[in-house]
Amino acid sequence: MKSKNEHPKYAFFQGSIIPISKAKIDIRTSALQYGLAIFEGIRSYYNEEDNYCYVFRMEDHYKRLFKNSNILMIKINYSISELCKITLELLKKEDYKEDCYIRPFAYNSGLKIGPKLTGIEQDIFIYTIPLGKYLETDKPINVCISSWNRLSDNCLPPRAKISGSYVNSAIQKTEALLNGYDEAIVLTNDGQHVSEGSAMNLFMVKDKVLITPPVTDDILEGITRDTVIKIAQNELGIKTIERSIDRTELYTADELFFCGTGAQISPIGTVDKRIIGDGNVGEITKVLQDYYFKLVKNKIQKYSSWCTPVK
Ligand SMILES: Cc1ncc(COP(=O)(O)O)c(C=O)c1O
Known part of the structure; x- marks a missing residue:
């Protein structure tokens, strides 16, 4: 028997909040066929x-x-404040007493055959799911360099969260898991530098400075990445250098961690079996992590404008 509190119960679909069991798309939907x-x-x-x-x-x-939708020429027929309101309404109806994840999805909803961006119906749906840890946060994880490179901006722009481009992430993550690792670090499309994780950004600590790949190294411009840069600068007085990173710089880093909405802040203990630092959660990583977990739960007044209460 299904539990009474099973989530999600609802979705915002075709303009209204309905039971999620009724939110179904046609098998011909362009977004399903072509990503x-x-x-x-x-x-x-x-x-x-x-x-x-x-x-x-x-x-x-x-x-x-909204910015990314311009890349795929998807028109979203709601304003940002309307989408925020709908999201809060959905969450209120779900009545979560746990952490959860919200998935807005703006897509080509038309049924025509042929991959193209224009001349096709478009829509947006939103649903939520309970979500605990996506990656380990208390213990350092073991990662490898993926044999699969990141996409390039002039092929399938990683800067946008395009659903089709997550085939690239899935291949990387699966290879890592099948080989006994927890995650993959991915190189840029040309294989010359470090880009990010399969679905998270990457930071390296060297000599008490944070270093992260620039937005032109085939990464998603992460919001957690931005949060980390701001916390480090404003609260710890640690600056972040955005520059290309070589593969072997990872092996000689003092600390390494992933960050992302799903990943949160996840310490990396080994890369390709090389121990990073002393193999434990790094000192700076730990301070950033502690601050981050307080901040996201609205326990730090200064950042409360980033935390919207569900009420
Ligand atoms: C490929 C990729 N990189 C980085 C991130 C991190 O971005 P954000 O911090 O905005 O969640 C994500 C999403 O979680 C992602 O899918």
């Missing part, structure tokens, strides 16, 4: 002290969705 969709991943965190859920940087996620 023609732009999506977002947003987290809502449950603060057990005040009993509220807080959506983290919701407006920034929807801003990115």
Whole structure:
């Protein structure tokens, strides 16, 4: 028997909030056939002290969705504030008392054969799911360099969260898992530099400085990446250098960690079996992590504008 509290119960689909069991698409849908969709991943965190859920940087996620939709020429017929309102309504109806993940999905909903961006119906749906850890955060994880490179901007732009481009991520993640690793680090399309993880950004600590690949090294311009840069600068006085990273710089790093909405802040213990630092969670990684987990639950007043309460 299904539990009474099973989530999700609802979805925003074709203009209204309906039971998720009724939110179905036609098998001919262009987005399903050709991967023609732009999506977002947003987290809502449950603060057990005040009993509220807080959506983290919701407006920034929807801003990115709008910017990226221009790449695929998807027209979203709602404003950012309307989408925020719908999201909060959905979350209120679900009544989560746990962390969850929100998936807005703007897509080519038309049924015509042939991959093209224009002259086809478009729509957006949103649903939510409970989500705990996507990657380990307490213990360092073991990663490899993927044998599969990242996509390039002039092929399938990684800067946009295009659904079709996640085939690239799936291949990388699966190869890593099948070989006994927890995650993959991916090189740029030309194989010359480090890009990011299969679905998360990467930071390296060297001599107490943070270094992360620039937005032109085939990465998604992560919102968590931006959060980390800001916390490091404003709260720890640690600056971040955005520059290309060589593969072997990873092997000689003091600390390494992934970050992302799903990944949160996940420490890396080994890369290609080389131990990073002393193999434990790095000092700077730990401080950033502790601050991040307080911040996203609206426990730091200064950043409360990033945390929208569900009420
Ligand atoms: C490929 C990729 N890189 C990086 C990230 C991290 O981005 P954000 O921090 O905005 O979630 C994601 C999404 O989670 C992603 O899919």
